[in-house]
Amino acid sequence: MSARSGVPNDPGRRERIIAAALELILDDGVARVSHRAVAARADVPLGSMTYHFTSIDEVITEAFRRLVDRLSGRYRAGLHEAATPAEAREAVVEIICGDTFASPREMAGIFELYSYGRSSPDSAELAASWMGISAAALTEHFTPDAAHAIDALIEGWTIHHHLDGKAPDRELVRAAVTALTSSAL
C-alpha cells in the first residue's frame, strides 16, 4: 500500500481560498480577481492556487457558487417561514427593500455572475440555477404565473435599489406585489 494517501496537510484550505475569492469579487469585482490577489487575501502561497484549482475560472466559479448557495438559502428560508399569503408578500417586500436577504455587495456580486456567465459555461449554469431557485421558492406561495411576475419584479427592483443606493418605498412595493397577486395571475 502507499504511504500518505490522500491525507491533506491543511484541510479546509481550498475552502478558505474560495472564501477569499468571493470577498475579492464582492469588494472589487471579478475583473480584479487573479491568482495572486486571491492568494494574498487568503494568506496562501501562489503555488496553492494551481495546486487546488485547475484554472482561475474554476476559482471564480466556485466563489460564485458559494454566493448563490448563501443567497438561495436565505431566500428559501425567508419565504418558507411565511405562513399566510400576506406574510409571503411581506417577505417579498423585505427581499426588495431590505438588506437581510442580500447586502448591496452581494447583489452586485449577482450582476457580476450574470456578466461572467457570458464567457464561462459553468457560471452560466449557476446563474440559471439561481433563477430557478428563486422561482421555486415563490411558487410555494403563489400561482406559477404570479410567481414569474413577482420574480421579475424582485430582480428588477432589487437592481434599482442597489444602483440607486437607496431603498424603494415599502408602501409602493407592497402595493405592486399585491397588485400582481390579486388579479387573475
Place this chain on the structure above:
Amino acid sequence: MSARSGVPNDPGRRERIIAAALELILDDGVARVSHRAVAARADVPLGSMTYHFTSIDEVITEAFRRLVDRLSGRYRAGLHEAATPAEAREAVVEIICGDTFASPREMAGIFELYSYGRSSPDSAELAASWMGISAAALTEHFTPDAAHAIDALIEGWTIHHHLDGKAPDRELVRAAVTALTSSAL
C-alpha cells in the same frame, strides 16, 4: 498663424474606434476589450488608441455611452408613439418580450455596464442616467408610482428573458402590466 491647426487627417476615426469597441463588448464582453483588440477590430494602428483616448477606460465608457444612446432612443420613441394607455402597455410588453428595442447582445451589454460601473465612476453615472431615461419615458403614460413598478418589472423580466434564452409568454406579461396599472398605483 499656425499651419494645419486642428485639421484631422481621417475625420470620424474616433467614432469608428468607439463603434468597434462597442461591438467587441457586445460580442465578447468588457473583459476581452483591450487597446490591441479594439485597434484590430477598427482596423486602426495601435498608436491611434492612445492618440484619441487618454485611457482604455475612456474607450469603454464611450462605447457604453453609444449603447445607452441607441437603446434610450428606441425606448423613448417606442413609448412616445403610443397614443392610448392600452398602446403604452403594449409597448411595454414588446420591450419585455420582443427584440425590437434591444437585442439579446445589447441587453447583455447593459449588464456589463452595470458591472463595469462598479469600478468606473463615469460608467456608473451612465448606468444611472439610463435608468433615469427609462423612468422618464414611462411617466409619460403612467403615474409616477406605476412607472416605478413597471420600470422594475421591465428590468427584471428583460433579464430573465435574456438569460432564459426564450421570451416570456406575452399574455402573462400583458396581464402583469395591466395589474400594475389598474390598481391604486
Place this chain on the structure above:
DNA sequence: TTGATCAGTGTACAAATGTACACTCTCAGT
C-alpha cells in the same frame, strides 16, 4: 527510525496588457 509517497510550494517564463514617446507623414499658408 526510516524511507517511500504524495501534499504543498517557490520560482521561472511566455504571453498579454496599458502606456509613453521619438518618430514620420500631411497639408494650410506662403
Place this chain on the structure above:
DNA sequence: ACTGAGAGTGTACATTTGTACACTGATCAA
C-alpha cells in the same frame, strides 16, 4: 514648390497575468 506645425504611428518597455514544474517537507507503513 516649400515648409513647419501639428496629426498620426511604430516600437519599446515595465507590469501583470496564468500556468508549469522541479523542488521541499510532512506523514504513515514498515
